[in-house]
Amino acid sequence: xxxxADDKIPFLKGALEPYAEVVYLPANLxxxxxxxxxxxxxxxxxxxxxxxxxxGTSVKFIGTATIGFDHIDKQYCKKKNIRWTNAPGCNSSxxxxxxxxxxxxxxxxxxxxxxxxxxxxxGVGNVGSKVEMFARRMGMNVLLNDxxxxxxxxxxxxxxxxxxLSSSDIVTVHVPLxxxxxxxxxxxxxxxxxxxxxxGAWFFNxxxxxxxxxxxxxxxxxxxxxxxxxxxxxxxxxxxxxxxMQQAYIATPHIAGYSxxxxxNGTAMVVNSLCRYFNLPLENWYPLNIPLPVxxxxxxxxxxxxxxxxxxxxxxxxxxxxxxSMRLRLSPPDFEKLRGDYPIRREFPAYTxxxxxxxxKVRQILNELGFRIFI
Numbered sequence: 001x002x003x004x005a006d007d008k009i010p011f012l013k014g015a016l017e018p019y020a021e022v023v024y025l026p027a028n029l030x031x032x033x034x035x036x037x038x039x040x041x042x043x044x045x046x047x048x049x050x051x052x053x054x055x056g057t058s059v060k061f062i063g064t065a066t067i068g069f070d071h072i073d074k075q076y077c078k079k080k081n082i083r084w085t086n087a088p089g090c091n092s093s094x095x096x097x098x099x100x101x102x103x104x105x106x107x108x109x110x111x112x113x114x115x116x117x118x119x120x121x122x123g124v125g126n127v128g129s130k131v132e133m134f135a136r137r138m139g140m141n142v143l144l145n146d147x148x149x150x151x152x153x154x155x156x157x158x159x160x161x162x163x164x165l166s167s168s169d170i171v172t173v174h175v176p177l178x179x180x181x182x183x184x185x186x187x188x189x190x191x192x193x194x195x196x197x198x199x200g201a202w203f204f205n206x207x208x209x210x211x212x213x214x215x216x217x218x219x220x221x222x223x224x225x226x227x228x229x230x231x232x233x234x235x236x237x238x239x240x241x242x243x244x245m246q247q248a249y250i251a252t253p254h255i256a257g258y259s260x261x262x263x264x265n266g267t268a269m270v271v272n273s274l275c276r277y278f279n280l281p282l283e284n285w286y287p288l289n290i291p292l293p294v295x296x297x298x299x300x301x302x303x304x305x306x307x308x309x310x311x312x313x314x315x316x317x318x319x320x321x322x323x324x325s326m327r328l329r330l331s332p333p334d335f336e337k338l339r340g341d342y343p344i345r346r347e348f349p350a351y352t353x354x355x356x357x358x359x360x361k362v363r364q365i366l367n368e369l370g371f372r373i374f375i
Contacts, residue, residue, distance in 0.1 A: 001019070001020045001021070001039040001040070001278065002020060002021045002022075002023070002037055002038045002039055002040075003016060003020045003021070003022045003023070003038065003039065003040045003041075003042060003274075004022075004023045004025065004030060004034055004035055004038045004040070004041050004042070005022055005023070005024050005025075005041075005042040005043075006024075006025070006026075006027050006030065006042060006043045006044050006046075006047065006065075007024040007025055007026055008026070008027070008044065008340055009042060009043075009044060009065050009266075009267055010260075010263040010264065010267060010287075011263070011264055011267050011268075011287035011289065011290070012024075012042065012267050012271070015267075015271055015282075015285060015287075016271065016274070016280075016282075019280045019281070019282065020039075020040075020280075023038075027043070027044065027046040027047050028046075030043070030047055030053070031053065032052070032053055032054070032055065032056060032057055035053065035054065035057040035058075035059055036056065036057050036058065037057075037058055038057060038058060038059055039058060039059065039060055039061065039278070040059065040060065040061040040062070040063070040274055040278070041059050041061070041062045041063070042062075042063045042064075042065065042270055042271075042274070043062065043063070043064050043065070043071075044064060044065060044066055045064065045066050045068050045070075045071050046071070047071060048071050048073075049062050049064075049071060049072045049073060049077070049084070050073040050076055051073065051076050054076065054077075054080065054082065059082060060081075060082060060083065060277075061082065061083045061084070061085075061274060061277050061278070062077065062082060062083070062084040062085070063084070063085050063086075063270030063271075063273055063274050064084070064085070064086050064087070064270065065087055065090070065263070065266035065267050065269070065270045066086060066087060066090075066091075066257075066266060067086060067087060067088055067089065067090060067091060067092075067126070067127075067257065067266075068086070068176065068177070068208065069084070069086040069176075070176065070177045070178075070179075070208070072084050072086075083277055085269075085270060085273040086270075087265065087266035087269040087270055088126060089125075089126035089127075089265075090257075090262055090265035090266035090269055091257030091258070091259060091261075091262025091263070091265065091266060092126040092127045092129075092130050092257075092262075093130060093259070093261065093262065093347050093348070093370070094256065094257045094258065094259030094261065094262035094345070094347060095127045095130070095131070095174070095206055095256045095257050096127065096130035096131055096133075096134055097259060097315070097318065097319050097345075097347055097348065098206060098232065098252075098255075098256035098257075098319070098321065099131045099134070099172055099204065099206065099256075100131075100134050100315050100369075101315055101316060101319050101320070101321040102204060102230045102250055102321055103119075103134075103135075103138075103170070104308070104311065104312040104315055104316065105250070105316075105321055105322065106170075106202065106228065106230075106249065107308065107312075108312060110227075113306075113308060114135070114138045114139065114140050114308055115138060115139030115140060115308070117140055117141070117169040117170060118140065118141040118142070118143060118167055118168045118169050118170075119131075119135045119140045119141070119142050119143070119168060119169070119170050119171075119172065120142075120143045120144075120145065120164035120165065120167070120168030120170070120171040120172070121135075121142065121143070121144050121145070121164075121172055121174065122145050122146075122161070122164065122171065122172070122173045122174065122175060122188075123145075123146055123173060123174035123175035123176075123207065124144050124145075124146040124149060124158075124174070125146070125174065127174040127206075128144075128146070128174035131172060131174065132144065133368075134369065137365045137368055137369065138308065138311065138365075143159050143163065143164045143167060143168055144157060144158050144159060144164070145158060145159055145160070145161050145163075145164045146158055147182075147183055148183055161193075161196075162196055165193070165196040165197050165198070165201075166196055166197070166198055167198065168197075168198060168201060169198065169200075169201055169202065170201065170202040170203075170204065171197065171201060171202070171203055171204065172204035172205075172206070173189070173203075173204065173205045173206070173207045173211055173212075174206070174207050175188070175207050175208075175211060176207070176208070177207070177208035177210055177211060185207075185208070185211050186210055186211070187210065187211070187212070187213045188211050188212075189203070189205075189211060189212045189213060189216065189217065190213040190216050191213065191216040191219065191220075194216055194217065194219075194220045194225065194226070195220075195225070197220070197225060197226065199225065200224075200225075200226070200227045201226055201227065202226065202227055202228050202229065202230070203217065203220075203226055203228075203229045203230075204229070204230040204231075205229075205230075205231055205232065205233055206230075206232040206233060206256035206257075207233060208233055209233040209234040209235040209236070209237060209254075210235055211233075212235070214234075214235050214241050214244055217229065217244065218241070218243060218244050218247060221244075221247045221248075222247070228248075228249040229244075229247065229248045229249060229250075230248065230249060230250040231244065231245075231248040231250070231251050231252070232252045232253075232254055232255065232256040233254050233256075234254070237254060237335065238253075238335035238336045240332060240335060242332055245328065245329065245332060246329075250321060250322075250325045251325050251328055251329060252321070252324040252325055252328055253324070253327075253328045253335045253338040253339055254335075254339060255324055255338070255339060255342055258339070258342045258345065259345045259346065259347050260290060260291065260344050260345055260346055261290070261346060261347045261349075261350070262347070264286070264287045264290050267287065268285060268286045268287065271285050272284065272285055291344050291346075292346070292350070293318070293344070293346040293350050293351060294344075295317070296346075296350060296351055296352060297351070297352050297354070297374075298313075298314055298317045298318075298351055298352065298353045298354070298371075299353075299354045299356065300313050300314065300353065300354070300355055300356065300358070301356045301357065302355050302356055302357040302358035302359070302362070303356070303357045307359070307361060307362045307365065310355070310358060310362050310366075311362065311365060311366065311369075314348075314351070314353050314366055314371060315348075315369075317351070318345075318346065318347070318348060318350075318351055319345055324338075347370065348366075348369050348370035348371045349370040349371070349372065351371055351372065352371070352372040352373070352374050353366055353371045353372065353373055353374060354374035355373070355374075
């Protein structure tokens with residue numbers, strides 16, 4: 001069989017070669033001619049899997065090593081009997097790490113305690129649930145909005161969008177991009193919706209750029225309705241709005257989910273799905289060559305430090321979000337290159353923390369976040 005794969009899918013090379021001819025190409029070179037005799041396509045979000053790409057090809061299976069799947073024309077695939085799969089939840093812990101770093105960054109820079117703030121989470125799936133867990137561990141008041149879950153589970157644990165926006169000090173968005181239907185999210189955050197925000201709130205978006213009306217967000221930041229924004233995803237990527245980049249307190253090149261662990265998870269999920277579909281003799285495959293962190297050991301002197309300070313020190317050791325923001329600001333035209341050449345970022349379980357004088361509660365918080373605790 002023949003497989004065409006995006007050459008930026010990490011850890012993939014060598015996994016499927018014993019069973020197939022694998023052609024690796026940059027996303028912009030994957031076209032209908034290349035796919036003409038291919039049985040499968042392994043891709044990422046930059047490849048639009050629609051009739052223009054797939055018509056006249058022999059592709060039977062598409063695997064995208066990403067959570068998002070709005071780049072796949074699902075109706076066309078159904079019509080042509082093409083099986084497709086994504087990697088739900090593969091990088092949810094990576095986005096949790098990103099949001100944790102952002103929250104701890106702004107609480108330090110703007111001199112407030114997270115436990116004194118209300119976090120509104122819009123979209124409580126794999127990612128939103130992990131963000132919720134972090135926020136609750138930090139003592140934050142948390143308000144959840146997720147209409148599909150509220151309909152299926154009941155409204156007990158969920159609030160209306162209006163309640164969340166009007167009551168939250170920080171709003172973070174974790175929804176898929178949906179253009180139509182009952183739960184449309186395209187430009188969900190427009191001028192009217194931003195007008196419902198609490199005065200002086202923060203806005204975080206690490207879901208999809210098109211969820212936000214860029215001009216409306218810029219207007220609210222200019223007017224002082226919002227105190228600040230943390231933006232990882234943009235309309236018209238990679239040609240991002242430079243004015244919004246300058247306004248945002250943290251601006252990053254769509255890398256919230258780009259931890260090395262998240263990438264390995266996504267690749268493993270699509271490889272195993274492909275193997276099941278084609279009955280290949282490879283089960284429960286997972287990369288063996290995941291690089292270790294540069295500094296996997298964290299020693300923290302906890303004397304005279306609050307719990308939040310200790311957690312901040314541990315989280316920022318694993319991921320300094322300011323560095324990603326600075327790289328984008330220095331060279332916005334390199335948006336795609338910054339993603340393609342993204343450095344190793346390991347998640348919390350890759351680190352061991354030694355707490356000198358720390359209370360049991362902070363040990364428990366770090367342990368629940370996934371850190372290994374040195375005893």
